[in-house]
Amino acid sequence: MEKTKLNNDMTSSAEEVPEWLLDLDKVGFVRRLFLARKWYGGDWWFVAISAVLLIFIIIVGIFPQWFAPYDPRVEVGPSLLAPGETPPSFLLITPLDSGDIRMVDIADKTNNIGFIVGSAASQAMRETVDALNESAPEGVRYQPRQKRYETLDEGLQSLANGEIDGFIVSPEELGESLQNYTSLQVANTLREEGEKGFVFGTNQIGQDVLSRIIWGTRIALIVGLSSAVVSFLIGVPLGLISGFAGGPFDRVLTLLMDSLYSFPGLILAIAIAAVLGAGIGNIIVSIAVLYIPTYYRIVRGQTLSVKKELYVEAARSLGTSWKDILIKYIFPNVIPSVVIIFSVNVGDAILTEAGLSFLGFGLPPDTPDWGIDLARGQDYVRRAWWLITYPGLMVTLVTLSFSMLGESLSEILNPRLTER
């Protein structure tokens, strides 16, 4: 009886509440989120989530053809189709007396076909004519003259007057207005309404935005990873040797790197890219040059402090050669801080690459690339939000994943940070 009471007291006492829970009450919401990383093993979650994301993105980047529904360089639908919207159908309107008439009958280059300027009808017509030309016998070429009209009424009037042979319009636009023109008829449907739309819509030249994003992943990963790897492979050894050797070599190299570092990043990349010219290799080089000083500075600084550590001296007192000291003692103690830089750099490089392409210094213009898509989409930002939203989202997502992975991994892997 006494004992159970004691137990009850124990469980209800403050000692039973874990320390971190008490601490949690003292801090604000934002800090609580940050602290949660430690308490709940949040780093593992960060790593898991970002790793899954990155693995998916990398698979997409390696095998875009598995995921992309369309060819990213081919126009596959009407332009500027909103996400999820199905392509509208179009009707061919002809004078009543022409009877049962098809597009093929009025697609000669002597024929005139009208449509409302700025509507998707022109594209529908072009597609139909292209289809006709493909199945046409040798030597026959369909190329009807196009007539653009400001309003529907203008077009229908000129059709009724016999100035043109046909008029293409969507059912929605046509509405009931055909009732006013008794001499006109709906001859046939030029294009059926599409059954399936485009998940992320289409861009201004009718390419599928989703497919372009998926193929763009490949470019982004190639440029981001290889430029980060190149600058890692150059910057880290340079920093190690420079910090370890010291002397005039170190001073000259530091001066060089600092002068590189003092340039605003994107401007330097633009300068290099402009000198080297377009092409993916040149982009990689220009971005890599940009990040070499980052690695160099971090690694050199760390090397300077690590080489003065007692364990390096202890290693020397055991007769370890300087190569071994560099590889086994200094490098492993320097690398944790570089890993963060690396993953953040991959994200940053993707961003820079997008920036370069955005400014037109990057890749050939038909390349499916996020930066190019963003650059082109900005002209249509008021009409078509999806052109810049999705590529922008992808850039954000990939950059975020890389930084998250790097930072959390370094938090976990660094044995010095492990709690005892």
Added chain:
Amino acid sequence: MSNTQELMKIQDLSVEYKTRLGQVSAVDHVSFDIYKGEILGLVGESGCGKSTMGKALMRMIQPPGKITNGQIIFDGKDIMTYDQNQMRSFRGNKVSMIFQDPMTSLNPVQRVDEHVIEAIQVHEPKTKTDAALGRAEILIQKLGIQKRRMNSYPHQLSGGMRQRVMVGLGLVLNANLIIADEATTSLDVIVEAKLADQLRDVREEFGVSLLVITHNIALVAELSDRVAVMYAGHIVEIGDVEPIFDDPLHPYTKGLLDSIPTIKLNEKEELYKMPGEPPNLTHPPSGCRFHPRCPFAMPICSNQEPTLKEISPGRLVKCWLFSEHAEKADTNTEVSS
């Protein structure tokens, strides 16, 4: 110590540091011997050149320091003439070092076994990892570290354990001389006593010589066979532990021993404080470097430097009080009172 076979003979060794204020002679023309299988304590105030001496014995003085003079003869060969490669195989193989701070003297990203294996393979590159591991395990267990600790990182070990690992690193290559540079200073007294015991066991078992550099005189009294007292870059007295502690000859040694706090001290008796400060070694005092602080200073002390003179077998003192000189007749100093 009956065994007086020399392991290392230091002759006329000088180490200087270049500073903006001028040359600092941290070790100034020092000569002494280290015998096989002995524990030699090297005591002195902070900044008197003890650690510099320890490093100099392995030629590990880094710029701006430099060994400017002298010979270090080990097994009949002068290691000052060794080139880089010979020096590398000398370090660790023949002489190894235990450092002051066990917290930072092991590579934080290497496990204990990796440390030991590396130490073995640096000098015996042909040794298979398994064989090296086997050797390491036996040794580490002898030093009282559990086998499962082999997989631990340094930060998972206690300070005493780390020092034992460092001792192990020195022993695994059968080094003949282990230099313990303030190895016990940062440990608490109990761990320190344990490590001292272990160092003695190690000496007994492996027959290595130990040079224990410390300012802890009690430890030296407990641990050492012989003791060398250093002051301002000079060795002022050297000899077997007991005679020196029972009857210190050099005034500095006396002062040093009187400065040790003891529990017996009552309130009336104050702890002896040596007057003055250790000299600035950029401009060391002329003559005997201790004369400005010496209660028995004579005119000659400020003019001429005394030599390290053998008073009795194995007992050397560097003081005019025990040397023949012109003014000897004039002085009436009572030597050992």
